[in-house]
Amino acid sequence: MGIVGLGLIGGSLGLDLMAAGVPVKGLVHRAATAERARQRGLVSEVSTDPAVLAGCAVVVLALPLDRLLDPEPGLVEALPPAAVVTDVGSVKGPVLAGWERRLGGRFVAGHPMAGTAAAGVEAGQAGLFVGRPWVATPSERTEAAALEAVRRLAERTGARWITCGAAEHDRAVALISHLPVLVGAALLRAADRGAGGGEVGRLVRVLASSGFADTTRVGGGNPELGTLMARGNRAAVRAALARYREELAELEALVEEEDWPGLRRSLEECARLRPQFLGGE
Amino acid sequence: MGIVGLGLIGGSLGLDLMAAGVPVKGLVHRAATAERARQRGLVSEVSTDPAVLAGCAVVVLALPLDRLLDPEPGLVEALPPAAVVTDVGSVKGPVLAGWERRLGGRFVAGHPMAGTAAAGVEAGQAGLFVGRPWVATPSERTEAAALEAVRRLAERTGARWITCGAAEHDRAVALISHLPVLVGAALLRAADRGAGGGEVGRLVRVLASSGFADTTRVGGGNPELGTLMARGNRAAVRAALARYREELAELEALVEEEDWPGLRRSLEECARLRPQFLGGE
Numbered sequence: 001m002g003i004v005g006l007g008l009i010g011g012s013l014g015l016d017l018m019a020a021g022v023p024v025k026g027l028v029h030r031a032a033t034a035e036r037a038r039q040r041g042l043v044s045e046v047s048t049d050p051a052v053l054a055g056c057a058v059v060v061l062a063l064p065l066d067r068l069l070d071p072e073p074g075l076v077e078a079l080p081p082a083a084v085v086t087d088v089g090s091v092k093g094p095v096l097a098g099w100e101r102r103l104g105g106r107f108v109a110g111h112p113m114a115g116t117a118a119a120g121v122e123a124g125q126a127g128l129f130v131g132r133p134w135v136a137t138p139s140e141r142t143e144a145a146a147l148e149a150v151r152r153l154a155e156r157t158g159a160r161w162i163t164c165g166a167a168e169h170d171r172a173v174a175l176i177s178h179l180p181v182l183v184g185a186a187l188l189r190a191a192d193r194g195a196g197g198g199e200v201g202r203l204v205r206v207l208a209s210s211g212f213a214d215t216t217r218v219g220g221g222n223p224e225l226g227t228l229m230a231r232g233n234r235a236a237v238r239a240a241l242a243r244y245r246e247e248l249a250e251l252e253a254l255v256e257e258e259d260w261p262g263l264r265r266s267l268e269e270c271a272r273l274r275p276q277f278l279g280g281e
Numbered sequence: 282m283g284i285v286g287l288g289l290i291g292g293s294l295g296l297d298l299m300a301a302g303v304p305v306k307g308l309v310h311r312a313a314t315a316e317r318a319r320q321r322g323l324v325s326e327v328s329t330d331p332a333v334l335a336g337c338a339v340v341v342l343a344l345p346l347d348r349l350l351d352p353e354p355g356l357v358e359a360l361p362p363a364a365v366v367t368d369v370g371s372v373k374g375p376v377l378a379g380w381e382r383r384l385g386g387r388f389v390a391g392h393p394m395a396g397t398a399a400a401g402v403e404a405g406q407a408g409l410f411v412g413r414p415w416v417a418t419p420s421e422r423t424e425a426a427a428l429e430a431v432r433r434l435a436e437r438t439g440a441r442w443i444t445c446g447a448a449e450h451d452r453a454v455a456l457i458s459h460l461p462v463l464v465g466a467a468l469l470r471a472a473d474r475g476a477g478g479g480e481v482g483r484l485v486r487v488l489a490s491s492g493f494a495d496t497t498r499v500g501g502g503n504p505e506l507g508t509l510m511a512r513g514n515r516a517a518v519r520a521a522l523a524r525y526r527e528e529l530a531e532l533e534a535l536v537e538e539e540d541w542p543g544l545r546r547s548l549e550e551c552a553r554l555r556p557q558f559l560g561g562e
Binding site for chain 1 (some may be wrong): 394413416445446449452454456458460461462463466467469471473474476485490491492493494495497498500504511518519520521524526528532533536537544545548551554558559
């Protein structure tokens with residue numbers, strides 16, 4: 001088993017596999033990262049030389065989305081010719097297209113959906129994937145044996161295995177993961193600029209409570225991750241934004257028209273909807 | 282001391298005052314509520330007859346916003362002629378205007394900002410206000426002694442006393458409390474309708490994680506409260522929505538134009554902004 005990148009996802013996966021007695025080879029960029037990964041016991045062997053992957057039957061590309069979309073040639077060349085290769089990127093359409101072109105049906109596009117607040121070689125933690133969705137988006141070309149190998153890997157971590165089409169995955173995560181970032185970010189900007197610098201600007205900061213904190217948590221989160229998601233999933237994010245604008249305009253019209261029974265019915269619908277979305281928790 | 286309404290705010294206040302040895306008279310609507318309030322020890326005397334308030338030096342109107350804006354004549358008549366009267370409504374401009382017209386400078390508009398998930402006679406809990414803002418919005422007419430009496434009451438509960446203008450309060454809470462409800466509600470609707478009923482509709486529900494749950498918590502919250510807030514604070518909520526629309530459009534334009542450095546800078550600004558709003562926590 002090989003893991004390329006030992007940040008939150010790669011490092012956590014390494015810890016889980018090591019705990020299960022599976023030998024794991026890690027490939028990282030910097031010598032200091034390799035040293036720290038060794039100290040933390042994330043993998044059994046770690047190197048900055050792509051040759052470390054020789055002999056691996058399965059290789060997990062645990063890299064940020066930009067490096068999945070535009071991989072280093074040295075990495076691609078170092079992948080063992082017969083290995084099953086999978087990734088962990090949060091957008092699947094363009095990743096699948098690029099890697100299937102390179103590797104054919106032995107590439108399996110994957111997305112383990114686990115917490116993303118921490119990053120780097122210190123972030124990995126055992127048990128990160130327990131009960132979380134691990135999505136795979138096979139195409140018609142994906143080999144059944146390759147998909148099965150990744151499924152076994154995912155289930156070994158305690159994750160919930162889910163398969164769907166790459167386009168469907170990307171539309172879904174645009175709505176539930178990428179849109180909330182922009183929605184929360186716009187709220188932070190509106191509260192800041194709408195209040196201005198005077199008394200109201202002081203009050204919004206002093207009076208904001210847990211409701212505001214929760215609504216803006218992902219919007220005020222990792223800027224690099226938010227940008228990569230929007231960039232990698234641009235078409236679906238644009239569609240999600242357009243739909244969001246429509247829904248907000250409908251609510252705004254109810255306020256405008258002072259249609260309070262209508263607003264109440266809409267908010268009642270939302271209160272009924274929300275519990276349907278808490279299954280992934 | 283008198284409290285009109287023994288829901289979350291009134292009941293919690295009653296418990297805190299009782300614990301401090303202050304005799305409290307409660308006025309409620311229904312006999313069953315009076316009985317339960319008695320059993321829970323929320324107040325020392327409770328009745329459905331407004332005459333119970335006779336002799337109270339301070340009366341707290343712990344009523345929902347609609348009943349503060351359109352109070353029952355019997356209640357207004359029963360308020361002792363010299364008592365300091367204060368309220369707990371989440372919108373201050375129209376409440377202050379109405380009650381100042383009725384009572385003059387002995388009315389103090391107030392807004393203890395404590396959790397609102399629970400409601401009813403079972404909701405009251407000791408210590409609810411500890412460390413939370415208790416805002417008062419005095420006008421030029423407000424009597425200094427009346428304001429001081431309410432300040433002593435607020436500080437007795439452990440709340441943080443804050444004064445500001447009613448218009449400034451209403452603009453601030455539109456941005457940080459009322460806007461998040463509509464923002465989160467629109468997100469729930471967009472995720473539901475944008476996904477449709479097929480495979481993507483199933484995926485959004487299965488894959489939604491804590492980020493989506495947090496962003497929609499208040500949007501999927503109490504529909505009656507959300508409607509009352511928008512209704513009572515309509516002008517400020519409309520202004521907040523207009524500002525929000527602009528901010529979202531700017532972020533959308535960055536995605537549209539594929540200005541990824543620009544999007545990243547905007548999200549970095551949001552990440553810097555958010556901690557400024559966590560002081561009220």
